[in-house]
C-alpha cells in the first residue's frame with residue numbers, strides 16, 4: 492500500500508472500519524443484521540415503516556403515520572382513485588381469461604395507494620415514468636380508462652396506438668413516458684427527462700416508479716449517481732413489494748435496507764408505508780417540494796402485490812399465509828374503514844364510488860371492443876422517424 496492510500500484510509504472512517512474487520516461499518520452505524528426489524532424484513536413479515544441509520548440522520552424521514560389536510564373531498568378522491576384502479580384491473584384479469592387481452596399482464600392490485608398517493612402530489616407539467624405494472628400509474632395520472640383498455644386489447648385507439656400493449660402505455664399530453672418492460676429501464680429515461688428540464692430552466696419534477704428488483708441493475712446505480720451529481724429534479728419511487736418475480740429481496744441483496752443504498756449516492760432517502768394512501772400522499776407532497784428545491788430524492792414505498800407476478804405464476808415462492816396477512820392491510824378496505832370512523836365517508840358515498848368505477852370500466856371495455864385493428868400496411872410505420880432530418 493502506498494503512503495497516499497494509507498492517508499486516505501486514515502481520513503475515512505469507513506475504510507478504517509474495513510481495515511479493522513468491522514465490515515465497513517463505523518461506530519455510528521447500526522448493523523442491520525442485528526436489528527430485529529430488519530431480521531423481520533428478511534422473513535418478509537409486513538414491516539412497520541421506519542427510518543434507519545447508515546448515513547447522516549437528517550437525511551431520513553419516516554412518514555408512515557402522516558396525515559393529509561382532513562378535507563373530505565380530498566380524502567374521498569384518494570379512495571375513489573384506488574377503487575377505480577382495482578375495478579379496472581379485476582376486469583382486466585377477467586378479460587385475460589377470455590383472451591381479449593393477450594401477451595403479458597402484470598396486475599397492480601394491492602399497490603394502488605402508491606400510484607394514487609404519489610400522483611396527487613404532482614402538477615400537470617411534471618413527468619412520470621412507470622414500469623410494466625403501470626396501469627395503475629396511468630389511470631391515477633388521469634389517462635382515460637378507454638385509452639388504457641384499448642391499449643390492453645392492442646387496438647389502434649389505445650394510448651400507444653395498440654402497439655405497446657399492457658406494458659407500454661404512453662401519453663405525451665399527460666407527460667406519461669411509459670410503461671417499460673425492462674427492469675430498471677425507466678430510471679435513465681427519468682434522468683434524461685429531468686436533465687432536459689433542468690437545462691431549460693423548467694420548474695418540473697420527473698417521478699420514476701420502479702420495483703425493488705431494479706436495485707440489482709446497473710441502471711439504478713448509474714441513474715442515482717448522475718441525478719445526485721447533477722442535482723436533477725427526479726423523485727425515485729421504489730415500490731418495494733418484496734419479490735422480483737419469484738426472487739425474494741433477501742435472496743438477491745446482501746443489504747435489504749434500500750434507503751441505505753440510495754443514501755450512499757448522497758440522495759435523501761425516505762421510507763413510507765405503501766399500504767396507507769394518506770401517508771403516501773403526504774410524504775409524496777413533501778418529497779416533491781424537496782425535489783423542486785434541492786434535487787433528487789429516493790422514496791421507498793413498502794407495499795405488496797396481492798396477485799401473482801403476472802398471469803403465469805404458480806406463486807410457489809411465497810406462503811399463502813403471508814399473502815393473507817398482507818391482505819388484512821388492503822389499502823382500499825383499510826382506508827374506507829378509517830374514513831368511515833372519522834366521519835369522512837358514509838355507505839352511500841362508498842357505494843357511489845364503486846358504481847362510478849364499474850360504469851367507467853364498462854364503458855372502457857365497450858370502447859376497446861369497438862376499436863379498430865391497425866391496417867397491415869402500417870406495420871413498418873413508427874420504426875424510424877418519419878420527419879426530414881434537419
Ligand SMILES: Cc1ncc(C[n+]2csc(CCOP(=O)(O)OP(=O)(O)O)c2C)c(N)n1
Nearest residue numbers: 624672673674702703704705732734735736
Ligand atoms: C433487464 C431485465 N431483466 C430481467 C427481466 C425479467 N423480469 C421481468 S419482471 C422481473 C422482476 C422485477 O421485479 P421488480 O422490479 O421488483 O418489480 P415488481 O414485479 O415487483 O413490480 C424480471 C426479473 C426484465 N424484464 N428486464
